[in-house]
Amino acid sequence: MHEREALGVKVSTVPTLEVTALERDLATAVGQRNCITDPSGLSTYECDGLTGTRIRPRAVVLPETTEQVAAAVRVARAHGMAVVPRGAGTGLSGGALPVDGCLLVVLSRMTKILTVDLENRRMRVQPGVINLDVTKMIAPHGYYYAPDPSSQSVCTIGGNIAENSGGAHCLKYGFTVNHVVAATVVLADGSVVEIGANAVDPLGYDLIAAVVGSEGMVGIVTEAVVRILRVPELTRTFFATFPSTDEAGACVSAIVSAGIVPAAVEMIDSLAIEAIVKSTGVDWPLDVGAALLMDVDGTKAEVEHTAAAAVEIARNAGAIEIRTPKDAAERLLMWKGRKGAFAAMGRISPNYYVQDGVIPRSQISKVLREIASAGATQGLRVANVFHAGDGNLHPLVLYDARVPGEAHRAEIVAGEILSICLRAGGSITGEHGVGTDKAKYMGKMFTDDDLESMNFVRCTFDPQRAFNPGKVFPTPRLCGDIPGHFHAHPTELAGTAARG
């Protein structure tokens, strides 16, 4: 049965007349040129980066202003439609996957950088601004925006906020939630609210933390104030190869226990190296078990000390070869290799399934072995390229969808990987989000009461559950008027309410 029936709104087959009324209302809200309702136009938006599942939205709008977003949300409400926000659609967990009959609000036309305040180290931007464009804008002044997802040249700030995105350099500098200080949010009733503040420590509860990482379930961010940082004086990069992931993992632990906080430490295993070499042409050796790509940054003398110490530690940990880039161009190439890793997988496998589990750093070697054997049990290979410094794995389960049963077996391995991470005391997702993809695993990490508490946050913002219903939560969650200790809603017991 349908989510929207739980909302008391009945929709299933859509008569043509009603579509016309909807089209007219949406055109009034955002302008005709910002509406898409024809099937071929809609098909572009059937999925996000999780391409395996496709659902056609009922309509798509691409608003250009906060007022247009609010107007579109009001139209959706009047027509009893769920609303799914979308940025660039690069999300890997189905966060921007349409839900049946929804209005998809695409923020990619809201690309204005509104203010740049170097003195207070703040920028106010619209949500459709591409992550890397924030840094490009201020780079000439020696500033940058720290969160750096590998998809940074295409993903949007709005999507980053919704997913609390991270990146290689978040090890030292923190995640999106540490770099957003204020936001304008359109709520489900079409009202617009300002949260947070330019100054530190705004009064009251931390609503920024409620919105960042909310996966599009509390509202639509239409403006955000982000912190920007001064570029460090010096960055030293090195690339070290090891006989296996065991030595590479031990090297990471040794560096950290020496009191060094690297800006980034990425691990790349032999399969991933092979794919990257084939697709980008970097001259990394193919006969090694693993490599580490590492940055240390900061002031000059400090970095020189830590870089030398880290190289020494890598050598003692059994590094086969240690390379340092001879110039900025070579450094960039090394990072390009790392950031292009997912895209490179096509060179070694027709399909892959990426996981995003997190484990305590000290268990990297052990967990990687368990993952390899989970793959072997199903006759599949698993490549690894990940944020080793904070234990955020990205196992890529390689499979061929043309071989009957392989996709299914890949999913089994992916599920087993999450169980391995949880057994190690970790998390099912470090940066890609839960979305639709991992909702069913949330119950393995959290109890019903935990999830109910999270649902309090969601229901505070969106009591009608109009935004992105069906994501994140594994079982039906309604928004009771008087929340008390958890009682199953009658519709849930009857099995009529969908998860949401």
Add this chain to the structure above:
Amino acid sequence: MTTATIRGIAATTTHAPSTLDEAQALLVAAAAAQQTVAFVGGSTELGFGYAPTRVDVLIDTTKLDRVIEYQPADMVVEVEAGVTLAALQAHLAPHGQRLALDAPDPKRATIGGLVSTNAFGPLRARFGSMRDLIVGVSFIRADGARVRGGGKVVKNVAGFDLPKLAVGSLGSLAMIATVTLRLHPLAQAALGVDATLSADDIAKVVRESFRVQLEPAMLVASRQDSGDYRLTAVFEGFDSGAREQRERFLELGRTFDASIRANDDAVAHVAARDYGARCAGDVRVRIAMPPAEFARAERDVVGPLVRAFADVVNDGAEPSQTIAYPSLGIVFVAGTLRHDASADRANIASGRVADAIVAARRAAEVRGGNLVVTHCDDAVVSERVDVYGTLPPSFALMRGLKDRFDPEHRLNPGRFLGKL
């Protein structure tokens, strides 16, 4: 056991559970009996917030003082809420690690209390506040349910961010039972510099140090009677790195103050001054403004307030202490009102200070900031000056959160923003 009153409101009963199960039983019983519940840790910030409307049950967390899990290799620790900051640091130091948070009064301040007030100290310049260090939390909710959010790994986006909701919530959403924190290595060296500068020059030095890519771990300035500030910068890191940064800062500062000098005891001095301006005095405020406004803040906000305190004390006693975190835009002012004069004169004095706080708050709010009265023992000031000032536009959402987590408003009732 610690004090059994909060801002003059006496608790009917006080309990100091020594296990989380006992604490849970207390909350379950209070829920059944419809009793109000408040929490107290080290009693260092009890003056913060409005007086609670009623306290049937006061839960003292100081016996919940276990370190639950500490894996040095993962640089994460999980503790019960009543562990003091000093006890935690002592536990971590042998492994060369620390919680990079130097809030005042570490021997008394508990981790639960530090979370509920989003605490910080001078190291915030480099490492942020409690908000930036917390990775997991467990609550005991108003209905007695034990729940968890976040986890014990530093990176985790599974579900809504309950740990950060706990931060700054002042015990109004749920009891904070356990906290998981991200750790940092102890610095090999921490080297300081002292200079005396006008507020204008402080702003310039701060800007310049950013421009030349210095990375101070601390940057604090205490106000002198003259209106100048004594700026202390501390550089942390490995020996050679800290030393190089200090040399460069000395050079940079010399253009502004020829008497600028190295101070090897800077960390201890900073802690003492931080304590003085934040934990002493009977009226204390915290002002937040965009950092670039620092020079103007001195002129329009801090200066007038400090003079109001000075005007009411005539015998040379130190009327107030001020410490600023100029790179962050935070200023603390703590003052003492001497009430040995006649009641009338005392009232007039308090009234003047109250007016000055209200004016300072207006100036801070106009610039996008706020002024919070973090402690007030003066009846006149309490009556005339609100704790928080103008409610934020998102207050309805905050009320919604309170209604969902604590639908009967039994936890710390009336204490939080908007008297939630």
